[in-house]
Amino acid sequence: MGSLSSAADAVLASRAADGDQVAFGVLVRRHAPFLVAFATRLTRSRADADDCVQEALITAWRRLPDLAEPEKVRSWLTTIVSRKVTDRMRSKKISEPIDEETVAVADDPERAAVASSQMAALKKVLAELPEELRVVWVLREMGGHSYDEIASETGETPATVRGRLARARKTVLERMQEWR
Amino acid sequence: MSENNDEVGSSGFSLEDLSAYLDRGRVPRIAAIERDAECQAVLASMERMGRLSREIVDEQAAEPLAESWYDDIMREVMREFRAGRDIPLARTDDGTEIVVTEGALYELIRCVGDGVEGVIVGRVRLDQPEPDAPLDVRVSISVVFGRRMTDAVDEMRDGIRTAVERQGDLRVGRVDVTVGDVHLEEEEEA
Numbered sequence: 001m002g003s004l005s006s007a008a009d010a011v012l013a014s015r016a017a018d019g020d021q022v023a024f025g026v027l028v029r030r031h032a033p034f035l036v037a038f039a040t041r042l043t044r045s046r047a048d049a050d051d052c053v054q055e056a057l058i059t060a061w062r063r064l065p066d067l068a069e070p071e072k073v074r075s076w077l078t079t080i081v082s083r084k085v086t087d088r089m090r091s092k093k094i095s096e097p098i099d100e101e102t103v104a105v106a107d108d109p110e111r112a113a114v115a116s117s118q119m120a121a122l123k124k125v126l127a128e129l130p131e132e133l134r135v136v137w138v139l140r141e142m143g144g145h146s147y148d149e150i151a152s153e154t155g156e157t158p159a160t161v162r163g164r165l166a167r168a169r170k171t172v173l174e175r176m177q178e179w180r
Numbered sequence: 181m182s183e184n185n186d187e188v189g190s191s192g193f194s195l196e197d198l199s200a201y202l203d204r205g206r207v208p209r210i211a212a213i214e215r216d217a218e219c220q221a222v223l224a225s226m227e228r229m230g231r232l233s234r235e236i237v238d239e240q241a242a243e244p245l246a247e248s249w250y251d252d253i254m255r256e257v258m259r260e261f262r263a264g265r266d267i268p269l270a271r272t273d274d275g276t277e278i279v280v281t282e283g284a285l286y287e288l289i290r291c292v293g294d295g296v297e298g299v300i301v302g303r304v305r306l307d308q309p310e311p312d313a314p315l316d317v318r319v320s321i322s323v324v325f326g327r328r329m330t331d332a333v334d335e336m337r338d339g340i341r342t343a344v345e346r347q348g349d350l351r352v353g354r355v356d357v358t359v360g361d362v363h364l365e366e367e368e369e370a
Contacts, residue, residue, distance in 0.1 A: 003324075006366045007300045011322045014303035018286045019262035025254055032250070037240035041233075054253055061257045070303075119239070122232050140203070141230040142237045147203065165203070166196035170186070172229050173222070 013070035016061070024064070028057055031074055035081050041138045042085045044127050052084040059084070078143050082153050089131065118179050125175045133168035136161055189218030198222055268311060270348035278348060282306055285344065289319060292339040298324030299332050302360055314353030315344065322361035333357045 004012065004026045012030075015023035032053060039049035060080050067076055126134055135154060139145045147158040147165075154161070186195050193201075193213060201213060202223055213219045264282030271277050286304045293301030305318040317340055323332045337355045344352050 003300055003363075003366055006324075006363045007302075007322055008361045008363060011300055011302040011320075011361050011363075014320065015290065015301065018290075018304055019264070019283045020287070020290060021254070021257050021261075024257055025250070028250065028253060032245055033241040033243070034237065036245060037237040040240060041237065050249065054249075057253050058256050061260065065262070119232060119236055122229065123236055126233065126236075137233070141233045162200050163196060166194075166199040169199050169226050169229070170195050173225050176225075176229060 008071070009073050010071035013064065013067060013073040017064040017067060017070065024061055027073065031077055032057070034074075035077060038078060038138070038142050039081050039085055041126060041142055042082065042135060043088075044134075048085075048088070052088060053081055056081040056084045075144070079145070079149065079153065082139055082143060082145070086135065086154055089135075121179060122172070122176060125172055128175075129168060129171060133164055133171065136164045137168040137172070140165055188222050189216065191216040191219050193219060195222065199226065202226055267306070267308060267315065267350070269350050280347065280350075288343055288347075289317065289340055292343050293319075293321060293336065296332060296335045296339060298327035299336060300361075300363065301336075314351040316354045316356075317344075317352060318356045318358070320358045320360040322363050323359050325362050325364050329359050333359065 004023060007023075007026070009027065009030070012023045012027045016027060035053045035056070036046075036049050039052050040046050043049050043052065056077065060077055063080075067073065069076075126137065129137065136150055139150045139153060140147075145153070147161045150156075150161045151158045156164075187193065188195055188198060191212065193216075198213065198219060201210060206214075206223075213223075262283055264286075266279040266281055267285065269278045269280045285306060289304050290301045293299045300322040302320040302322060304320075307316040307318070308314075309316075319336065319340070321332065321336060323329050336357045340355050341352045344350060
C-alpha cells in the first residue's frame with residue numbers, strides 16, 4: 001500500500017472510483033473510526049452504528065463513480081451513513097439502547113476527571129433527547145451538515161430542522177446548566 | 181416565523197433566532213445580538229456544547245476498530261470488481277479479437293505511477309474515438325512535495341505509452357497528465 005496512505009482524499013476517492021480496491025481500503029481506514037463514532041451518537045448503540053457504517057461503506061463503494069467532488073468524500077460518506085441510520089430508524093430496526101457506553105478508562109483519571117465528567121454528562125443528555133431532536137443535533141454539531149442537508153436526510157423542511165435544532169439546544173443548555 | 185416565544189433576556193431575539201444566527205456563522209453580523217450580554221452568553225454556551233459534542237466523537241474515533249471490522253467490508257468490496265468497457269487489444273490472423281477491460285488498463289496505469297518516484301496516480305480516463313484508433317489517455321496525478329513536476333509528468337507520459345503499447349497492437353495517442361495534488365512524504369503523516 002506504501003505511499004497511498006500519504007495521498008489526499010481526492011486522489012484516493014478518484015482511484016477508488018476507477019475500481020482500485022486498495023485505495024478504497026485506505027480511505028475506509030482513514031474515515032471509519034469517525035463514522036462509527038458519529039453513528040454511535042445517532043443510534044445510541046455501538047452495534048447498530050457498526051452495521052450502518054459497514055452497509056454505508058459498501059454502498060459508497062458502488063456509488064463512488066458518481067461522486068462529483070472526490071475531495072469531499074468524507075462529508076459524502078457521512079451523508080450516506082446518516083441516510084442509512086435514518087432509514088433504519090424509520091423502519092424501527094434500531095434496537096433499544098442498552099447502556100453499553102464504550103468506556104475507555106482515561107490514562108490520567110485526575111486530569112481527565114473534570115473534562116470527562118462533563119463529557120459524560122453531555123453524552124447522557126444527548127442520549128435522553130427525543131429522537132427527532134437528537135438526530136438534528138448530531139447531524140449539525142457532529143456531522144457539520146447544513147440545514148438543507150439535514151432536511152433532505154430526515155425528510156423534513158429546513159424550517160422544521162431549524163426549530164428542532166433550537167429545541168435541542170434549549171434542552172441541552174438547560175440540562176447542562178451546572179456545566180455552563 | 182419562530183413560534184418560540186422564549187425571548188433571551190430582553191433582547192427581542194428568541195433562542196431559535198440565536199441558534200440559526202450561530203449556524204449562519206454569525207454572518208451578516210447583527211449588532212443588537214453582538215452587543216447584548218445575555219445573547220452573548222447563550223451563544224457562547226451553544227458553541228461550547230457543540231465543541232464538547234465534537235470532542236465526544238473525537239474521543240471515540242481515537243479508538244481503533246478491529247481488523248475483522250475492516251475485513252467484513254473489504255471482502256464484499258473485493259467481490260465487486262468494476263471492469264468497465266472492453267477495448268480491443270489485438271486481432272489474431274484467424275480474426276479472433278483479444279480485448280482488455282478499461283478497469284485493467286486503469287490498473288496498469290496506476291502501476292506505472294507506482295514505478296515513478298514521488299507519483300501517486302488519481303483518476304484515469306481513456307478515450308478511443310473509434311475502434312482501431314489510438315487510445316487517448318488522461319490521468320491526474322499527485323506529486324510528492326519537492327519533486328520537479330515536469331520531470332514526474334514526462335516520466336509518467338513515457339511510462340504509460342510504453343506500458344500500454346507493450347500489451348499488443350493498441351497504440352497510444354495523446355497522453356495528458358495533470359498534476360492535481362501535491363502530497364508530503366509518508367513519514368509526515370502520523
